[in-house]
Amino acid sequence: PPSRPPPLCGAVPAAGDYVARPGDKVAARVKALEGDEQWILAEVVSYSHAANKYEVDDIDEEGKERHTLSRRRIIPLPQWKTNPETDPEALFTKDQLVLALYPQTTCFYRALIHAPPQRPQDDYSVLFEDTSYADGYSPPLNVAQRYVVACKETKKK
Numbered sequence: 001p002p003s004r005p006p007p008l009c010g011a012v013p014a015a016g017d018y019v020a021r022p023g024d025k026v027a028a029r030v031k032a033l034e035g036d037e038q039w040i041l042a043e044v045v046s047y048s049h050a051a052n053k054y055e056v057d058d059i060d061e062e063g064k065e066r067h068t069l070s071r072r073r074i075i076p077l078p079q080w081k082t083n084p085e086t087d088p089e090a091l092f093t094k095d096q097l098v099l100a101l102y103p104q105t106t107c108f109y110r111a112l113i114h115a116p117p118q119r120p121q122d123d124y125s126v127l128f129e130d131t132s133y134a135d136g137y138s139p140p141l142n143v144a145q146r147y148v149v150a151c152k153e154t155k156k157k
Helices: none
Strands: 025-031 037-048 053-058 066-070 074-076 097-101 107-115 124-128 141-143 148-150
Touching (some): 025 053, 025 066, 037 107, 097 124, 107 148
Antiparallel strands (some): 025 037, 025 074, 037 053, 053 066, 097 107, 097 148, 107 124, 124 141
8 A cells, every 4th residue: 555655755744743862953933133033943951841842942042042932933844855757736836825944044034845856866946936027036045844834834924
């Protein structure tokens, strides 16, 4: 029988009761200095079942800040790459809204899938939301599979 790709393989989300382990990389929604919220690449330090909160470290060398965040502010990153030939359902599809790690940064931004990977080792091609371009999106940029996650946010009105 065909086996389904496991949770955290490509676009397959974590199970509802999943708890990221210390050392796992996650996307974490934190308040920036200006009061805005942003998604950053962070590493799990600990999880408190009693408080239902994570302690995470910002992996940005400059920041090295520790944040205490509720579960809903954490998105576990995929732990396995998807093989497009055997598990196409575990890929995000063209024009799907995602959060992707902007190249050479430690921040996740909203983006549209421009092209999914063709082979397991391939990256996603994404169009980042960017108001400095006429159509509102950057030219296509490559982002590794493990740094593309489902976007939880809806469009701001």
